[in-house]
Amino acid sequence: MSKVIVVTSGKGGVGKTTSSAAIGAGLAMRGHKTVVIDFDVGLRNLDMIMGCERRVVFDFINVIQGDAKLKQALIKDRRLENLFILPTSQTRDKDALTKEGVKAVLDELREEFDYIVCDSPAGIERGAHLAMYYADEAVVVTNPEVSSVRDSDRVLGLLNSKTALAEKGDGSAVKAQLLLTRFDQNRSANGEMMSVDDVLEILAIPLLGIIPESTSVLKASNEGTPVSLDEKSPAGKAYLDAVGRLVGEQIEMRANPGEQRRGFFQRLLGRTA
Amino acid sequence: MFSFLTRQRKPSSAQTAKERLQILLAHERSSGAKSPDFLPLLQRDILEVVRRHMDIDSDAVDIKLERSDDLSSLEINIELPSVKVEKARTL
Numbered sequence: 001m002s003k004v005i006v007v008t009s010g011k012g013g014v015g016k017t018t019s020s021a022a023i024g025a026g027l028a029m030r031g032h033k034t035v036v037i038d039f040d041v042g043l044r045n046l047d048m049i050m051g052c053e054r055r056v057v058f059d060f061i062n063v064i065q066g067d068a069k070l071k072q073a074l075i076k077d078r079r080l081e082n083l084f085i086l087p088t089s090q091t092r093d094k095d096a097l098t099k100e101g102v103k104a105v106l107d108e109l110r111e112e113f114d115y116i117v118c119d120s121p122a123g124i125e126r127g128a129h130l131a132m133y134y135a136d137e138a139v140v141v142t143n144p145e146v147s148s149v150r151d152s153d154r155v156l157g158l159l160n161s162k163t164a165l166a167e168k169g170d171g172s173a174v175k176a177q178l179l180l181t182r183f184d185q186n187r188s189a190n191g192e193m194m195s196v197d198d199v200l201e202i203l204a205i206p207l208l209g210i211i212p213e214s215t216s217v218l219k220a221s222n223e224g225t226p227v228s229l230d231e232k233s234p235a236g237k238a239y240l241d242a243v244g245r246l247v248g249e250q251i252e253m254r255a256n257p258g259e260q261r262r263g264f265f266q267r268l269l270g271r272t273a
Numbered sequence: 274m275f276s277f278l279t280r281q282r283k284p285s286s287a288q289t290a291k292e293r294l295q296i297l298l299a300h301e302r303s304s305g306a307k308s309p310d311f312l313p314l315l316q317r318d319i320l321e322v323v324r325r326h327m328d329i330d331s332d333a334v335d336i337k338l339e340r341s342d343d344l345s346s347l348e349i350n351i352e353l354p355s356v357k358v359e360k361a362r363t364l
Contacts, residue, residue, distance in 0.1 A: 053297050054340040057312055067313030069332055090301065222290035 002110040005117050005246070006135040006174075008159075010151030012122030014143045015181040018217060018227060019239070020119035021049045023139065025226035026243030028083035032114040035074065037105075038088035039131035040121035041097055047087045050077065051224025061089040064101030070108050079229065084113075094127040102130050124158060134164050138176040139208060139246070144183055144194040149202055152178075156205065177208035179242060184213045209242025210253065211235050296342050312336060319349065329354060 007020040017040075024036035037060060038046035047053040052075045058068035063086075070086075077083035086105075089096065109116050120131035132138060138159050142152040156176055165172040180199060187193040200207055216233030220226065228243070230236040244251045284292070316334055323329055333352040339345065 048293070048297070053293065055338060057336050057338045062313055068316070072335060219286045222286035224289075224293060 002113055003115055003137060004106060004110070004135045005115060005137045005139060006120055006132040007117060007139045007141060007179075008120040008128060008132055008155050009122065009141040009148070010124060010128075010155040011143075011148045014141050014148050015211070015217075016122070016141050017045050017049050017119055018221065019139065019141050019179055019181065019211075020046060020117050021226040022228040022236070022239040023243055023246065024050075024083060024085075024115075024117045025077075025080060026228040026240050027115045027117070027247070028077070028080040029228070029240075030243065030247065031082060032247070033082045033084075033112065034115040034117065035084040035086055035109055035113045036117040036119060037086040037109075038119050039097070039127050040119065041088050041092055041094045041127055042090065043121065044088050044090040046085060046119050047075075048224060049221055050085055050226060052077070052085055052087075053224070056087045059087045059089045060105065061092050061096045063105055064096070064098065070105065079225075094121070094125065097126060097130050099130065099133065103134060106134050124154065128155075129158070129162060132159060132163055132174070135159075135174050136165070137246075138174050139179050140176055140203070140205065141179050141181055142199060142203070143181055144188065144196075144199055149194070149199055152203060156203065177206050177246075178203055179208045179211065181211040182213045183210050207253065208245055209238055211238045211242070292342070296340060299342075300340055300345075312338075319351075323351060327353065 005023070007016050007023065009016050017038075020036050024034050027034040036046060036050070038044055039060075040046075041061065044056075044059075047056055055075050058073040060073065062068040063070050063073045073086055075085045075087065077085065086109075106116060118131045118135065121127040132155075140152050140155060140159075142148050159174045159176050160166055163174050165174050178200065180196060183196070184193055188195045196207065196210055212234045214227075214233055214235035216230050216235050217227050220230055220233075220236075227233065228236050228239040231240065238254070241251045241254070316336055320329070320331060320334055329351065333354075335350040335352070337348040337350070339348070
């Protein structure tokens with residue numbers, strides 16, 4: 001059975017698109033047929049992060065409005081056999097998204113894909129609402145920083161009330177899990193950054209993963225490669241662990257999966273930087 | 274001259290990022306407000322013209338676009354009924 005997973009956060013710039021790309025690629029690497037949809041109408045960016053920006057012909061909005069068939073708008077990833085991207089429109093605005101249109105596209109995708117990852121725009125308006133509305137599960141991307149945690153709490157409230165599952169009124173709920181990004185173990189240990197437990201205590205949802213602050217994230221974005229394809233990087237590894245948990249595996253939580261590989265000087269530099 | 278030199282070596286990821294943005298933004302800026310929906314219209318027109326001569330399905334047209342700094346190509350594949358051959362034309 002296919003699953004619709006929304007990657008959301010409320011706050012902008014916390015890593016929703018990076019996480020959507022990394023999770024989508026991670027699922028495809030495990031052999032699951034996966035599509036990542038960009039819901040940020042007017043500010044298309046998933047295509048750049050996934051490196052297919054030169055191949056966009058038709059988009060999500062064209063499909064919703066009947067100007068193109070779904071298979072014409074889907075872009076097949078060149079690196080991973082099971083990975084597809086559904087880009088959004090760069091020229092329309094979020095009003096082009098309709099509840100009925102989104103449902104029709106998701107229903108059609110459900111017939112063919114194992115996982116449908118919805119990359120939500122920032123904010124809590126139409127685009128973000130529709131990205132989460134039909135979700136079965138949610139990945140709430142949060143930085144260990146006050147405004148991000150506050151916004152995540154607000155988004156969790158919306159997941160519990162303004163989604164198709166919540167509106168059924170039979171106790172169904174979107175399964176929400178926390179993805180803590182840009183985490184710095186050293187700063188947290190020094191008391192400069194909230195700890196994982198601090199954030200978990202406040203938000204009170206299960207932890208999907210901890211993504212360490214890592215230089216490989218900017219490199220991946222520069223090159224248009226999902227960071228989970230960089231299996232040597234701490235962030236790439238952390239995303240792959242998170243994907244394993246997302247599909248139900250028990251994987252030990254490591255604050256920094258790359259830590260044991262770092263040498264003495266790197267650790268020294270990491271601490272002073 | 275310099276771009277020739279840098280291309281010989283493996284470009285840094287920052288250089289890659291800059292080049293990707295330059296290509297993309299050049300297209301986005303030049304297309305302006307008029308063109309965003311021209312592809313669905315183009316598809317409709319192509320279907321209409323081909324249908325005057327052949328009986329084809331509305332699903333049978335596939336448009337692919339590939340942009341690069343010196344060349345962009347638009348590839349239109351039309352699947353013909355009963356004949357199991359795809360005709361490709363590059364405009």
